[in-house]
Amino acid sequence: MTTKAPIGFCGLGAMGMGMATHLVKSGHQVKGFDLYPPSLQRFEAAGGNPSPSLLNSAADMPFYIVMVATAVQAQSALFGTAGEEGIVHKLPQGAVLLLCSTVPASYAVSVERELKEIGRGDVFFIDSPVSGGAFRAADGTLSIMAGGRTASLEKGMWLLKAMSAPKKLFIVKGGIGAGSNMKMAHQVLAAIQILVTGEAYGFAARLGLDADSVRKEIVEGEAWSWMVEDRGRRVIAGLEAWRPGVSALTIILKDTSIITSSARLCNFPVPMASAAEQVYFSGLSQGFGSEDDAGMVRVYYPGPVADVKCDLDKETKAAKLKLVVDMLIGIYVCATAESIAFAQQVNLPLDQLHELAVDAAGGSHVFRDVGAQMIKGLTGDVSAWSGSGKRLDDVAQGLSEAANEAQSLKCPAFLTNAALSMLTLAKRTGEKDASAASVVKVWKS
Amino acid sequence: MTTKAPIGFCGLGAMGMGMATHLVKSGHQVKGFDLYPPSLQRFEAAGGNPSPSLLNSAADMPFYIVMVATAVQAQSALFGTAGEEGIVHKLPQGAVLLLCSTVPASYAVSVERELKEIGRGDVFFIDSPVSGGAFRAADGTLSIMAGGRTASLEKGMWLLKAMSAPKKLFIVKGGIGAGSNMKMAHQVLAAIQILVTGEAYGFAARLGLDADSVRKEIVEGEAWSWMVEDRGRRVIAGLEAWRPGVSALTIILKDTSIITSSARLCNFPVPMASAAEQVYFSGLSQGFGSEDDAGMVRVYYPGPVADVKCDLDKETKAAKLKLVVDMLIGIYVCATAESIAFAQQVNLPLDQLHELAVDAAGGSHVFRDVGAQMIKGLTGDVSAWSGSGKRLDDVAQGLSEAANEAQSLKCPAFLTNAALSMLTLAKRTGEKDASAASVVKVWKS
Known part of the structure; x- marks a missing residue:
């Protein structure tokens, strides 16, 4: 039966449309619903079965996927609103329900509770946010982070597999909420590393560096990250690539707010993600919300960065490129620390986070190396705090020089300075010749 | 002779003009110079003796006051530039030289060193930045923070007294640099509390609160600070009061950069001041540099805050006003901690900082009370970490609720979130029922 x-399915946005049409192509009957009629038409054109109403899309469906944009939308779709019924009132006995939206773990937990309260404890509910973008959604090669009861995961496994790449389905221990927490820990990296792309390219433009040289230096060197490579392309392409763009500012802002609001709930410090969030809010105020998040570079440098021509001699240019690289490294170290420390705070398996993120949108060479060392240290091997790899003093020194230069150029450097404060706190409490990985102890103190 | x-005198800007003309009115012959001819004309109209050149203003002068805007300007005025001589080459033997500009302490120290190096160790040099604004400058009632050798201070005392209010002349122990450091520690409060005025009024506007109610609540209650009262007036007055305004954004930005660059030099964390600095840089990018710093409210709320009409019922309004107050209190606590901890780092007498700042532009009720308790704790009385007064948990809880509401309104809250990170770090390391004052230990850790 199951295959x-x-x-x-409800929520035929960029991601949901890809997921639903991929399932159609794989031979499933998919009845999809969206409040936006053109999406229903596109879905029908792609061979899907458009549903005349939300409730109709759930009636008699043994499997159901929710892929709306927010927890607020999910709540009204699932449980209804203003006296109207929702999806859960129509699902048949023993249905499998996948919530694939990115939501706070506390919200996923509340869904499980409310299902029981209204007598639908029979529903096999899975908390399974996804990652990977619209192309991988349409390919069925998403990363999926799934948590839930064993019975639910067993029943939903074929469907989770149908939408994910072979090694990208992560079953996260910890039940409902664990999937969302894993996604959140990953998004700490994404939230910071999207913004640092703008901070680095804006700083580089003010330094008089041409964007192509910056890109080459970053993409081929130790300052590589998935986000800086991906968003860097659109930072350089400029305004035309931002309207409408690939990933709207409002999307990463929503995920960032999940991080900071969840952190407040568990009294955990997220100085890096919350600095990023405030800058995103200020971009929103300036009208950038519906545009690509790469457009945040305008906060740092008003003109097109691609217009900057570099006329520096080779040595000066190399020194300035090093400042950009050092800025990125310092911020990556703190982003990595914040992600991993927060993951430990919410009891996630750290090795799984590493395996997942290193090869996803949150990945960076720093996360790969320094992150692995942080996890060693946090899981009991104290040699990580002094052992090999990058030195805390070197990373702090490089970041301090970048901050100094940004200041003299009157360039805002929000993440640079937030990271410098954390590295400085680490230096004050740390031992001599401490490893860069040891900065994570400031979050955990 | 001396009287x-x-x-x-060089540097006849808003402050310098007031100081120089006050000395004229007091019966002194003052030969003043400025690069801007209209200032020289104004000085002459006020009875001063305009000097045809910088060097002429120094020749045969037993007393000399430098009141230019920056350390870079001071350096070229004092020591000359591009082969030209400067003031110190013209001053007579044993002249008294007051540097009243706000400069990094490290710069004041370098002046003393360079005087010796060029054989002018005979000059009685005093590091004596001032505070109080143009009106008090013209009244001769400034606050002055003076450091230097005892002999220098003795010789310059009458002049320092002539420009300052009776109880506002602070002789700071520690020699050259101590005056500048004292000013810097005070400016930590000013830099943060100017920006928090915009953050609080912008947040209040988004909450639907009318500005007059907000002002009354702040000015009459525990959330009072000198800056929020003073700048609040111009935040409400709006655009007309900002062009040209009373105190340009570039001025507080310059002082903020002195704080963060000095902090980098001594490996000290200043997360609050550096968050403020980045927001100021972003205001500068948006073209607000020459306008009054009260205009920074636009970063938080685009429209005139005075246009917001409040139609909330009494209870809701009181609850929202409390959020604004709690935001301010949380930020003041961290501003106070950053100022006092940094002052201790640079070996300033903390009681003197308290006496000075409590009654100056950096003053707040929180600085008066929680600041006094922090100083008690930092100078050895550990009962301050648990004793009476505000609780750390309460301050953090109030700030967290404000952060939560700002987030749901999509209002940037840079200082709120920077402060919340520090309070959260303090809660993690602190004892049960810790005092709010104990947050200062995070900076000192």
């Missing part, structure tokens, strides 16, 4: 079972 | 001795 070609009918599936209900 | 009516001739005085050389």
Whole structure:
């Protein structure tokens, strides 16, 4: 039954449309619903079965996927609003329900509780946010982070597998909420590393560096990260690539707010993600919300960075490129620390976070190396605080020089300075010749 | 001789003009110089003796006051530039030289060193930045923070007294640099509390609160600070009061950069001041540099805050006003901690900082009370970490609720979130029922 079972689906946005049409192509009957009629038409054109109403999309469906944008939307779709019924009132006995939206773990937990309260404890609920973008959604090669009861995961496994790449389905221990927490820990990296792309390219433009040289230096060197490579392309392409763009500022802002609001709930410090969030809010105020998040570079440098021509001699240019690299490294170290420390705070398996993020949108060479050392240290091997790899003093010194130069150029450097404060706190409490990985102890203190 | 001795003066800006003309009115011969001819004309109209050149203003002058805007300007005025001589080459043997500009302490120290190196160790040099604004400058009632050798201070005392209010002349122990460091520690409060005025009024506007109610709540209650009262007036007055305004954004930005660059030099964390600095840089990018710093409210709320009409019921309004107050209190606590901890780092007498700042532009009720308790704790009385007064948990809880509400309103809250990170770090390391004052230990850790 299960392999070609009918599936209900709501939320046919960029991601949801890809996921739903991929399931259609794989031979499933998918009844999809969206409040936006053109999406329903596109879905029908792609071979899907458009549903005339939300409730109709759930009736008699043994499997159901929710892929709306926010927890607020999910709540009204699932449980109804203003006296109207929701999806859960129509699902058949023993249905499998996947919540794939990015939501706070506390919200996923509340769904499980409310299902029981209204007598639908029979529903096999899975907390399974996804990552990977619209192309991988349409390919069925997403990363999925799934948590839930064992029975639910067993029943939903074929569907999770149908949408994810072979090694990108992560079953996260910890039940409902664990999937969302894993996604959140990953998004700490994404939230910071999207903004640092603008901070680095804006700083580089003020330094008089041409964007192509900056890109080459970053992409081929130790300052590589998935985000800086991906968003850097659109930072350089400029305004035309931002309207409408690939990933709207409002999307990463929503995920960033999940991080900071969850952190407040558990009394955990997230100085890096919350600095990023405030800058995103200020971009929103300036009208950048619906545009690509790469457009945040305008906060740092008003003109097109691609217009900067470099006329520096080779040595000066190399020294300035090093400042950009050192800025990135310092921020990556703190982003890595914040992600891993927060993951430990919410009891996630750190090795799994590392495996997942190193090869996803949050990945960076620093996360790969320094992150691995942080995890060693946090899981009991104290040699990580002094052992090999980058030195705390070197990373702090490089970042301090970048901050100094940004200041003299009157360039805002929000993440640079937030990271410098954390590295400085680490230096004050740390031992001599401490490793860069040891900065994570400031978050955990 | 000294009481009516001739005085050389350079830097006839808003502050310098007031200081120089006050000395004229007090019966002194003052030969003043400025690069801007209209200032020289104004000085002459006020009875001063305009000097045809910088060097002429120094020749044969037993007393000389430098009141230019920056350390870079001071350096070229004092020591000359591009082969030209400067003031110190013209001053007579044993002249008294007051540097009243706000400069990094490290710069004041370098002046003393360079005087010796060029064989002018005979000059009685005093590091004596001032505070109080143009009106008090013209009244001769400034606050002055003076450091230097005892002999220098003795010789310059009458002149320092002539420009300052009776109880506002602070002789700071520690020699050259101590005056500048004292000013810097005070400016930590000013830099943060100017920006928090915009953050609080912008947040309040988004909450739907009318500005007059906000002002009354702040000015009459525990959230009072000198800056929020003073700048609040111009925040409410709006655009007309900002062009040209009373105190340009570039001025507080310059002082903020002195704080963060000095902090980098001594490996001290200043997360609050450096968050403020980045927001100021972003205001500068948006073209607000020459306008009054009260205009920074636009970063938080685009429209005139005075246009917001409040139609909330009494209870809701009181609850929202409390959020604004709690935001301010949380930020003041961290501003106070950053100022006092940094002052201790640079070996300033903390009681003197408290006496000075409590009654100056950096003053707040929180600085008066929680600041006094921090000083008690930092100088050895550990009962301050648990004793009476505000609780760390309460301050953190109030700030967290403000951060939560700002987030749901999509209002940037840079200082709120920077402060929340520090309070959260303090809660993690602190004892149960810790005092709010104990947050200062995070900076000192």
